[in-house]
Structure formats: C-alpha cells, structure tokens
Amino acid sequence: MLSAEGEVVSWNAGAERFKGYTPDEIIGTHFSAFYTPEDRASGLPQRALHAARTTGKFEDEGWRVRKDGSLFWASVVIDPIFGADDVLLGYTKITRDITEKRRTLEALHASEERFRLLVQSVTDYAIYMLSPDGLITNWNEGARRIKRLDLAQVEGSHFSRFYTEEDKRKRMPEKALWAAEHEGRYETEGWRVRGDGATFWAHVVIDPVYDSARQLIGFAKITRDISERREAAITLERTREALAQSQKLEAIGKLTGGIAHDFNNLLSVICNGIDLMRATSAESVQHRKILDSMERAAQRGAALTGQLLAFARQQPLTLELLDLSQVIASFEAVLRRAIPSAATFVIRKAPIGKVRTDVSQFESALLNLVINSRDALPDGGAITLETRQVELGDNEVGQLPGGSYALVSVSDNGTGMPPEVAARALEPFFTTKPVGKGTGLGLSQVYGLMQQSGGHVMIASTPGQGTCMSLYFPAETGEGGVEPAASGLEKALIVDDQPDVLDMTVALFQSLGYEAIAANSGAEAIGLLAQHHDIKVLFTDVVMPDMNGVALAQAARQLLPHLNILLTSGYMGAALREQFGEGLAQFDLVTKPYRLADVAKRLRTFSA
Incomplete structure (x- = not known):
C-alpha cells in the first residue's frame, strides 16, 4: 500500500522477495525509490x-531497481483508494x-527480425505470404525484383493477378490453393506474368x-524465375536432336557413298560396252x-549416283564465291517454267x-525445292522464294556456329508434312510420291550441298498449311570471300x-594476304622467331611431339611480347584444358577442322 503522497505504508512477502527490502527498511520511503534515475x-x-x-487505474511495464541495485522488468498496476x-x-x-517473459519475447522478436531480414535479403526467390483467400499480405525484395512491383502495389490483391488469362480461365490459382491445403504442398512450373505484362x-x-491450433492462417508462396534454365534445356535438347539426326545421316551417307561408287564402276562397264557395241557391230x-x-538408262543411273555422292559429301564441288541473288535472277526463267499456271511464284530478294x-549444284538444289513445292500444290497455291541475311547464335540452327548467314528459303502453302515424314525427308530414297514420280534423292542432294558448303538445311512443315525449306550459307565478307586480315x-x-x-x-594464310613461314616443330619455330622479329602472328598446333603448342606460345610471348598468337587443335577444349591447365587459357584457340572464315574472323580481332 502507498499513502496519498506515495510513501510505502505496507509491504508483503512478495515485495520483500522481489525488491530485497524488509518492511522496516522500506516502510515510510517514497515508492519512487524503485524507479531508475532516468525515470x-x-x-x-x-x-x-x-x-x-484521475483515471482510476495505472498500468505499465518497465525497468525497476532492487535494493542491491540490480534491475528487473516489472509489470505494475496502481489503483487509487x-x-x-x-x-x-x-x-x-x-x-x-x-x-x-520479456527476455523470451525479445528473443522471439530478434528471431523474427532475423528471419524477416533473411527473407527480405533474398533476391533470387519471390517469397511472400497469402491469406487463406489468396490475398497478398507481405512481399520480399526477390518478389519485387521478379514481379517488378512494390509491396504497396500488390498488398491486398489476389495472387491470381500473376497468372496468364488462359490459366485463370482454367481456375489454376484456386486449384493451387486447394492442393496446398489438402495435400500439404503444391509445386509446379508454368508461365507467369510480371507487373509490366511480360x-x-x-x-x-x-x-x-x-x-498452434492447426487452423489455416494462410499460405507461404515461393516463386523462382527459371526462364534461362528452361531455354538452356530446350537448346540442349534441340542440339541433341540435331546431333542424333546428323549422326544418322552421316552413317547413311557412308553407306550411300560406298554403294554409289560401286554403281559408278558398274555403269562405267555398261557405258564402255555400249560404245564398243556401236563401234564393232553393224x-x-x-x-x-x-x-x-x-x-x-545408263546416264540416268549416273545422274542418280551423282546425287547419292552429293548426299554423302563425296561429289567433288567447285566452290566459288557467288552472289546468290544474281544466280537466282539468271535462273529465274527455269524456275518459273517448272511451276504450273495454277500456282503463283513470288521472289523476294534482300541483299x-x-x-x-x-553454282550448278545450287541451281539443282533450288530447282528440286521448287519442284517439291509445286508437287505439294495439286490444286494450285503460292510458292515463295526469299533471300535475306540473318544473324544466328551458336547452335540456334542445327550445330552451326554463331555469325552471319545468307538465308535462301522456298516455302509453299500446300499439303505439308507430318513430323515423322519431315524427320526422314533428307534420307536418300525416302519419298512420299507415287512410284515413278520421284527418286527420293532431291532433298538428299540439297543436304549434301549444304554440308559441303559449311551450311545447314532446315525443314519447317505443318500438315495442311505448307512447308518451308531454309538453306543457311555462311556469309563471306571482303574480297575473295573473306575480309583480308x-x-x-x-x-x-x-x-x-x-x-x-x-x-x-600456309596456303590459307597466303590467301589472306600474309607472308607465311612454315615450321614443323616447336624447336624450329623458336629459331625462326629469333631470326624474324617482324613476325606478327604465330599460328600453332597444340599437340606436337617435341614441344607442345602451349609451351611454344609461352616461349614466343617471352621472345616477342607483342606477338599475336592463335592456337589450333583437333581435340575439344575440355580435353585440352585437362591436359594443359591454365596455360591454355592465356591464348585464343580455334578447333579443327576450321574454315577459312573461322581463321580470318579470329585474325581480324588482332588488328581491331
């Protein structure tokens, strides 16, 4: 009890235990003695x-002081009498x-604060809470980054706002909450919508x-943006399919090439026999x-074996530097004669x-594609021949490296092909035409041409909508097809x-405008570098018996610090790194077999 002035007038055993004072020590003392100096x-x-x-009651919590000066956290109630x-x-x-109790609450608060800071600091995951009805109640930094919205813009709104319209029509948000509540967890992948509509x-x-009473109070939702991972997986699968198709056609090509060579030998005997019969008989x-x-018949057989050899990449081609737009222009009359009047033929040319x-194999390939489109239009339709330049990323089309390509495409709006037919269309002798209407070698010849030209042929077809055949040729720049380095x-x-x-x-570098000096070992190369301090470029194989290319490059760099160095090898980069370690990473590497354009492109970076 306190007097009206606040002095202690009674003191129980609990007060003595809490405060440490006996009744004789404290009665008559003002109760402010229990407060801290600051209070x-x-x-x-x-x-x-x-x-x-004045109000009839005072309640408070705060620090109070014991007799020994120690502090304790007190809950105080004062009532007037x-x-x-x-x-x-x-x-x-x-x-x-x-x-x-206060320490427990402080520990809990500190734990909650640490958890809040942890969740807020996560930026790769959108972590947020939903009410039992699916309304957003909080929002971390990752959610702000991934969804591109602040908490003020989403708080209280339904999480279905991030679903596509199609998923909302299917009631996917409601199904997700139902599954989480009744199955204990919901996990999926799919398209979601950012705040800006992307x-x-x-x-x-x-x-x-x-x-604690097992009453549902909401949902914890974690969203991760895995667009890049999905794209990588799709690219990997596309690359695997392209590799499998390439290996399949390669195996068929080897078999086909052998058969074609044997048939050429047989046809030679037949043709020579016919000539002898003409000369010796009346x-x-x-x-x-x-x-x-x-x-x-023998000539037709020779033409067929020629197409087989083209598919097998064993038909010798005369590779020339060509402007395909000019080739198409001069060949246009032939192409138009192959198309019936019921079909329209449009040419769209861009540089x-x-x-x-x-040139002759390209014209033959182009004619084959146009004839195939014509045959896919039994009741008439449209055929379009288009040329344009495109930039491709690595493995974007087949297994082509990234760079500039000349694209020639022939498309139609005809019968199209189902996927299983399109997958086999490049195989020799495969045809969907009636007996006597086709040999099944037209597209095989196109495939062989593109392989020997360092390009790729791509088929896009939909039954009932048409087919587009695309030829990708590596674009050449500069005089002679490659920009001089x-x-x-x-x-x-x-x-x-x-x-x-x-x-x-050596011949390749001479064609690029270099004075090429040859060495067949690392030791010989070191001697030549010592003699010719004006050498600008070192191009060396990596795997050599006496001194490997990495050791040679390192020694050459010591001898001529400003020397441009380019390594080459038939081994893949991973195998080389395992053998030569960090030393390999100091230099540029081009893998064999390389094309003229590959080397020229690397050399241009030295002079850039």
Missing part, C-alpha cells in the same frame, strides 16, 4: 500516481517480475501455414534404238552478300608437325 528525472512516478488518481466524500486515502500497488517461366511452391535402226535406250558454293605482307609463322596440314595452312 525519476523524467517524473514518471508522479505521472503514475496522477494517472491512477478513496474514502468518504471521495477523499483520496492512498493507493494499492501490485508489481510482478516478468523479466524472463511473361516468364516460373517454378512455384505453395505451402499451407497453420497456427547398226540397224532397231539395234540403234536399243543402244540409245541402254545409253539413256545477302556472297557465299562459297557450287592484314594489309600488306605481314609475316605469319605456321607450326604443325603434319606436313600436309602445314602446307594447306
């Missing part, structure tokens, strides 16, 4: 009594020591959240007709630069332990 200075004890007297005529007689004061491929997990009209028929290919006769040192490879590479 006394601020007038808190007086305000407490005033509040109790009034006598007759509302005369204030004093106060009752109840104090509880709740230090442990879509991304998301991995989503929704977990139900319950209180020809009647009937006899001459028979020989003529035999000769025509595509020059490519290296065989050097002006004047800069010196290049070529090193390879294989004489035939060395000779060919």
Whole structure:
C-alpha cells in the first residue's frame, strides 16, 4: 500500500522477495525509490500516481531497481483508494517480475527480425505470404525484383493477378490453393506474368501455414524465375536432336557413298560396252534404238549416283564465291517454267552478300525445292522464294556456329508434312510420291550441298498449311570471300608437325594476304622467331611431339611480347584444358577442322 503522497505504508512477502527490502527498511520511503534515475528525472512516478488518481487505474511495464541495485522488468498496476466524500486515502500497488517473459519475447522478436531480414535479403526467390483467400499480405525484395512491383502495389490483391488469362480461365490459382491445403504442398512450373505484362517461366511452391491450433492462417508462396534454365534445356535438347539426326545421316551417307561408287564402276562397264557395241557391230535402226535406250538408262543411273555422292559429301564441288541473288535472277526463267499456271511464284530478294558454293549444284538444289513445292500444290497455291541475311547464335540452327548467314528459303502453302515424314525427308530414297514420280534423292542432294558448303538445311512443315525449306550459307565478307586480315605482307609463322596440314595452312594464310613461314616443330619455330622479329602472328598446333603448342606460345610471348598468337587443335577444349591447365587459357584457340572464315574472323580481332 502507498499513502496519498506515495510513501510505502505496507509491504508483503512478495515485495520483500522481489525488491530485497524488509518492511522496516522500506516502510515510510517514497515508492519512487524503485524507479531508475532516468525515470525519476523524467517524473514518471508522479505521472503514475496522477494517472491512477484521475483515471482510476495505472498500468505499465518497465525497468525497476532492487535494493542491491540490480534491475528487473516489472509489470505494475496502481489503483487509487478513496474514502468518504471521495477523499483520496492512498493507493494499492501490485508489481510482478516478468523479466524472463520479456527476455523470451525479445528473443522471439530478434528471431523474427532475423528471419524477416533473411527473407527480405533474398533476391533470387519471390517469397511472400497469402491469406487463406489468396490475398497478398507481405512481399520480399526477390518478389519485387521478379514481379517488378512494390509491396504497396500488390498488398491486398489476389495472387491470381500473376497468372496468364488462359490459366485463370482454367481456375489454376484456386486449384493451387486447394492442393496446398489438402495435400500439404503444391509445386509446379508454368508461365507467369510480371507487373509490366511480360511473361516468364516460373517454378512455384505453395505451402499451407497453420497456427498452434492447426487452423489455416494462410499460405507461404515461393516463386523462382527459371526462364534461362528452361531455354538452356530446350537448346540442349534441340542440339541433341540435331546431333542424333546428323549422326544418322552421316552413317547413311557412308553407306550411300560406298554403294554409289560401286554403281559408278558398274555403269562405267555398261557405258564402255555400249560404245564398243556401236563401234564393232553393224547398226540397224532397231539395234540403234536399243543402244540409245541402254545409253539413256545408263546416264540416268549416273545422274542418280551423282546425287547419292552429293548426299554423302563425296561429289567433288567447285566452290566459288557467288552472289546468290544474281544466280537466282539468271535462273529465274527455269524456275518459273517448272511451276504450273495454277500456282503463283513470288521472289523476294534482300541483299545477302556472297557465299562459297557450287553454282550448278545450287541451281539443282533450288530447282528440286521448287519442284517439291509445286508437287505439294495439286490444286494450285503460292510458292515463295526469299533471300535475306540473318544473324544466328551458336547452335540456334542445327550445330552451326554463331555469325552471319545468307538465308535462301522456298516455302509453299500446300499439303505439308507430318513430323515423322519431315524427320526422314533428307534420307536418300525416302519419298512420299507415287512410284515413278520421284527418286527420293532431291532433298538428299540439297543436304549434301549444304554440308559441303559449311551450311545447314532446315525443314519447317505443318500438315495442311505448307512447308518451308531454309538453306543457311555462311556469309563471306571482303574480297575473295573473306575480309583480308592484314594489309600488306605481314609475316605469319605456321607450326604443325603434319606436313600436309602445314602446307594447306600456309596456303590459307597466303590467301589472306600474309607472308607465311612454315615450321614443323616447336624447336624450329623458336629459331625462326629469333631470326624474324617482324613476325606478327604465330599460328600453332597444340599437340606436337617435341614441344607442345602451349609451351611454344609461352616461349614466343617471352621472345616477342607483342606477338599475336592463335592456337589450333583437333581435340575439344575440355580435353585440352585437362591436359594443359591454365596455360591454355592465356591464348585464343580455334578447333579443327576450321574454315577459312573461322581463321580470318579470329585474325581480324588482332588488328581491331
């Protein structure tokens, strides 16, 4: 009990245990003795009594002081005592020591704060809470980054706003919450919508959240943007399919090439026999007709084996630097004659630069494609021949490296092909045409041409909608098909332990405008570098018996610090890194077999 002035007038055993004072020590002392100096200075004890007297009760929590000076966290209740005529007689004061409770709450608060900071600091995952009805109640930094919206823009709105219209029509958001609540977890992948309307491929997990009484109080939702991972997986699968198709056609090509060579030998005997028969026998009209028929059949057989060899990439091509737009223009009349009047033929030409290919084989391939489109239009339709230049990324089309390509496409709106037919269309002798209407070698010849030209043929077809055949040729730049890497006769040192490879590479560098010096070992190369300090480029094989190319490059760099160095090898980069370690990473590497354009492109970076 306190007097009306706040002095202690009674003291129980609990007060003695909490505060440490005996009744004799404390009765008559003002109760402010239990307050900290800071609270006394601020007038808190007086305000407490005033509040109790005027409002009927004072409640508070705060630090209080024991006799020994130690502090404890107290819960305090002060009630006024009034006598007759509302005369204030004093106060009752109840104090509880709740230090442990406060410490527990502080620890819980600290834990919650650490968890909040942890969740907020996560930027790769959108982590947020939903009410039982699916309304957004909080929002972390990852959610702001991935969804591109602040908490103020989403708080209280339904999480279905991030679903596509199609998924909302299917009631996917409601199904997700139902599954999370009744199955304990919901996990899926699918398209989601950002705040700016853009879509991304998301991995989503929704977990139900319950209180201590097992009542559902909401959902925890974690969303991850895995668009890049999905694109990488699609690219990998596309590459695997392209590789499998390439390996399949390669195997067929080897078999086909062998058969074609054997048939050429047989046809040579037949043709020579026909010539002998003409020279040694008296020809009647009937006899001459028979020989003529035999000769025509033998010539058709020779043409077929030529197409087989083109598919097998064993038909020697005359690779020339060609402007395909000009080739198409001069060949247009032939193409138009192949198309019936019921079909329309449109040519759309855009500048595509020059490519290296065989002009006669290209014309034959183009005619094959146009005839195939014509045959896919039994009731008439439209055929379009288009040329344009495109930029491709690595493996975007087949297994072609990234760069500039000249695209020639022939498309129609005809019958189209189902996927299983399109997958086999390039195989020799595969045809969907009736017997006698096609040999099945037209597209095989196109495939062989593109392989030998360093390009790729791509088929896009839909049954009932039509087919588009696309030919991708590596674009050449500069005079002679490749932009010269050097002006004047800069010196290049070529090193390879294989004489035939060395000779060919020397010729390649000479065609690029270099004065090429050859060495067939690392030791010989070091001697030449010591003699010729004006060598600008070192082009060396990596795997050589006496001194490997990495060691040679390092020694050459010490000898000529400003030397441009380009390594080459038939081994893949991973195998080389395992063998040569970090030393390999110091230099540029081009893998064998390389094309003229590959080397020229690397050399241009040295002079850039």
